[in-house]
Amino acid sequence: MAECNHDCSNCSQQNCEQKDLHEKPNPKSNIRKVIGVVSGKGGVGKSSVTALLAVQLRRKGYRVGILDADITGPSIPKMFNLHTIIGGNEDGVFPAETANGIQVISANLLTNDEKTPVIWRGPLVAGMVKQFWTEVIWDNIDFLLVDMPPGTGDVPLTVFQTMAINGIIMVTSPQDLVSLIVSKAVNMAGMMNIPVLGLVENYSYVQCPHCNERIKVFGESHTEEVAKEFKLKLLAQMPIDSNLATLADRGEMEKAEVNYLDNVVDMLESMEA
Numbered sequence: 046m047a048e049c050n051h052d053c054s055n056c057s058q059q060n061c062e063q064k065d066l067h068e069k070p071n072p073k074s075n076i077r078k079v080i081g082v083v084s085g086k087g088g089v090g091k092s093s094v095t096a097l098l099a100v101q102l103r104r105k106g107y108r109v110g111i112l113d114a115d116i117t118g119p120s121i122p123k124m125f126n127l128h129t130i131i132g133g134n135e136d137g138v139f140p141a142e143t144a145n146g147i148q149v150i151s152a153n154l155l156t157n158d159e160k161t162p163v164i165w166r167g168p169l170v171a172g173m174v175k176q177f178w179t180e181v182i183w184d185n186i187d188f189l190l191v192d193m194p195p196g197t198g199d200v201p202l203t204v205f206q207t208m209a210i211n212g213i214i215m216v217t218s219p220q221d222l223v224s225l226i227v228s229k230a231v232n233m234a235g236m237m238n239i240p241v242l243g244l245v246e247n248y249s250y251v252q253c254p255h256c257n258e259r260i261k262v263f264g265e266s267h268t269e270e271v272a273k274e275f276k277l278k279l280l281a282q283m284p285i286d287s288n289l290a291t292l293a294d295r296g297e298m299e300k301a302e303v304n305y306l307d308n309v310v311d312m313l314e315s316m317e318a
Contacts, residue, residue: 066206071137074183076110077318080190081204081213081239085226088193090247091216092120093289095192096298098128098214098306099147103299105310107187110140112177113151113244114204115194116170122153126296137182148184150177170229171203178208188313203235211316212242214309219249219266224274231275242312243278244268251282251285259284280308 047089070076082098084091092115099109103184113121122128125143131154133139140148152173183189194200204210215230216224227244234241246268262285272279283305292301 049056067209068179068207070178071093071180071182073136074181074186076183076186077191078188078211078313079208080188080242080313081193081210082190082216083193083213083230084195084216085230087118089195089216089218089288090283091195092124092192093293094214094216094245094247094283094306095190096121096124096293097289097301098309099188099190100145100299100301101304101306102188102313103145103147105314108146108148108185110148110183110186110189111150112174112181112189112191113149113153114151114174114177114200115171115202116193119151119153121149121192122151123289123296124293124295124298127151127154129289133180133182137180140181140183143299145270146185147225147299165297171199174200174203175207179190189199202237205234205239210239210313212240215267216241216245216247217271218247219261219268221262223267224271227271227275231277237303241275241277243280243309244272245280245309246282248285249282273289281306281311 063076075306080090082095092113095111100113105108111121113119121139125147127141127143127149129141131139131141131150138150140150141154142148191210193204213234215227217227231241246266248263249266250261252259266282268282269279271277289301289303292298
């Protein structure tokens with residue numbers, strides 16, 4: 046390895062222990078724990094898991110924020126019926142607040158028409174995510190949940206390099222492909238020295254409303270095997286819940302009365318202890 050000249054901006058060494066690209070949040074922010082919610086692929090319900098986890102944490106009295114880092118496919122504001130354009134002052138930008146006080150920042154809160162697509166190249170998207178961290182004033186947050194876009198591209202890399210992430214929760218589904226998908230995300234987290242706190246399996250089953258039989262729509266789950274392979278905790282197995290989907294579509298996620306993510310909440314509380 047070449048001698049270090051301490052010029053990190055032009056360094057090609059990806060695993061250099063001396064390189065720290067973390068940026069400080071807005072000076073007016075107060076954030077205790079930053080938790081990334083990650084998936085190796087799209088369509089696994091990562092944003093739903095993020096929203097429900099925020100609701101369960103808030104219900105227990107914690108102050109919670111959601112940084113919606115999925116710039117080109119934001120869905121968090123709709124789940125919480127947030128449609129206002131956020132404002133700010135010379136000190137920074139103020140996040141929107143849900144009815145129960147969850148603080149939210151998202152690309153959809155920056156435009157008059159939330160249906161207008163964000164057609165940007167990677168560096169611009171990553172730059173906006175960085176601004177959500179450095180310019181937004183997060184008010185006395187116990188847990189800032191970062192809803193990441195799927196995959197291992199520019200934005201996840203920016204989040205891992207810019208923010209002091211305390212750990213990530215990986216969301217997946219029961220299909221056979223889960224091992225390959227999880228392995229890529231776990232390996233990326235390892236390269237960035239980010240702890241993987243555990244797995245949440247979504248779409249695990251549908252429960253029959255008449256006989257309570259659990260029907261495994263995607264076949265037998267392989268997530269437990271994958272968790273063992275990577276020495277991870279399987280924190281939750283969430284069903285396909287049509288009521289939860291309806292609440293999300295109506296912007297009424299805070300009315301969800303389910304405890305699917307209790308183990309995740311318990312684990313996060315143990316980090317606070």
